[in-house]
Amino acid sequence: MRVLIAGASGAIGTRLAAQLIERGHEVIGTFRSPANAERVRALGAQPVALDLLNPRAVRKAVLEAEPEAIVHQATALANLRDFKHFDRSFAQTNRLRTEGTDALLAAAQEAGVRRFVAQSYASARYARVGGPVKTEDDPLDPTPVPAMRETVAALRYLDDAVTEAGGITLRYGGFYGAPNDGVLDPVRKRQFPVVGDGGGVTSFIHLDDAAAATVLALDHDGPGIYNIVDDEPAPAREWLPVLASVLGAKPPRRVPRWLARLFAGEAVVMMGTESRGASNAKAKRELGWTLRYPSWREGFLAAYGQAIQTDGRRSQPAVGTSHSAT
Numbered sequence: 001m002r003v004l005i006a007g008a009s010g011a012i013g014t015r016l017a018a019q020l021i022e023r024g025h026e027v028i029g030t031f032r033s034p035a036n037a038e039r040v041r042a043l044g045a046q047p048v049a050l051d052l053l054n055p056r057a058v059r060k061a062v063l064e065a066e067p068e069a070i071v072h073q074a075t076a077l078a079n080l081r082d083f084k085h086f087d088r089s090f091a092q093t094n095r096l097r098t099e100g101t102d103a104l105l106a107a108a109q110e111a112g113v114r115r116f117v118a119q120s121y122a123s124a125r126y127a128r129v130g131g132p133v134k135t136e137d138d139p140l141d142p143t144p145v146p147a148m149r150e151t152v153a154a155l156r157y158l159d160d161a162v163t164e165a166g167g168i169t170l171r172y173g174g175f176y177g178a179p180n181d182g183v184l185d186p187v188r189k190r191q192f193p194v195v196g197d198g199g200g201v202t203s204f205i206h207l208d209d210a211a212a213a214t215v216l217a218l219d220h221d222g223p224g225i226y227n228i229v230d231d232e233p234a235p236a237r238e239w240l241p242v243l244a245s246v247l248g249a250k251p252p253r254r255v256p257r258w259l260a261r262l263f264a265g266e267a268v269v270m271m272g273t274e275s276r277g278a279s280n281a282k283a284k285r286e287l288g289w290t291l292r293y294p295s296w297r298e299g300f301l302a303a304y305g306q307a308i309q310t311d312g313r314r315s316q317p318a319v320g321t322s323h324s325a326t
């Protein structure tokens with residue numbers, strides 16, 4: 001199949017391009033930063049410079065590429081630091097998820113593209129009531145915290161627009177598996193605390209497993225929404241100390257909600273204390289997806305590799321990772 005990946009130079013885009021090419025597909029990979037043309041070419045994909053926020057350029061790129069499938073993996077999340085002003089930090093990504101999605105869908109329709117798959121998000125989106133793990137049929141949070149309203153609305157817009165057009169959205173868990181994952185530095189520096197009781201549940205997904213699910217989704221008829229998450233949604237009080245230990249860092253600090261709200265903002269408090277995780281049963285059942293890293297416990301070890309062994313020694317990195325977001 002001839003696949004156009006919008007955002008082929010990013011964390012998930014690079015792995016997806018590599019997996020598609022390995023399976024014999026032809027990939028046209030878009031990038032934004034000029035320095036990334038080579039990264040896309042080195043994967044074996046045909047690099048195309050594209051600003052998704054320019055609809056005319058999107059139309060031209062899609063009509064020229066003549067893809068049979070399009071995957072939207074474009075975000076602007078490199079250098080994400082400020083979670084206190086959540087919507088401000090996500091503003092460009094929100095445009096890519098709304099305006100960028102519209103431009104791609106319009107071009108896809110004009111070019112007669114058969115399959116359309118787009119990146120969505122699972123963790124911290126489902127209603128903060130009832131059990132800790134939610135399926136795609138469970139209601140989304142009807143009252144997101146004010147700091148995240150625009151970001152939550154952009155994700156909902158993307159889910160609706162893509163499925164109404166007959167496509168598939170993949171609600172990925174929190175990505176991990178690259179040496180520059182955003183969570184690593186704060187955990188190493190003890191700047192990522194357990195907030196309150198640490199009961200907020202996160203669903204994670206290793207980037208390689210996320211890419212594998214995306215390859216399968218491209219072979220599947222839409223419309224559809226799938227949680228692409230691992231088997232073990234976990235509260236912060238569980239996963240955070242394990243990650244710190246794998247990184248050889250001191251255990252995370254514990255801070256009360258009021259203090260976290262003051263310094264890190266309400267979105268961080270919500271995610272750390274109330275967020276719900278997601279079930280991957282539908283993706284396994286309908287896409288035939290199996291995970292290489294069913295739990296973040298083994299995935300963190302494989303990805304970051306400096307586990308403190310029971311005998312006190314550190315292991316060597318187990319898995320090489322290729323992506324760098326610089």
Ligand SMILES: NC(=O)c1ccc[n+]([C@@H]2O[C@H](COP(=O)([O-])OP(=O)(O)OC[C@H]3O[C@@H](n4cnc5c(N)ncnc54)[C@H](OP(=O)(O)O)[C@@H]3O)[C@@H](O)[C@H]2O)c1
Nearest residue numbers: 007009010011032033051052074075076077078174175325
């Ligand atoms: N589910 C999750 O947890 C999740 C989801 C997304 C990202 N992240 C994390 O966020 C961090 C940054 O992600 P990333 O490395 O993928 O970088 P990123 O800056 O989010 O870029 C992702 C892709 O989108 C492209 N892009 C950016 N702006 C664009 C535009 N206006 N038009 C078209 N394409 C555009 C980028 O191109 P260029 O790079 O060439 O500019 C890149 O190919 C990573 O640690 C990643 O794991 C997590």
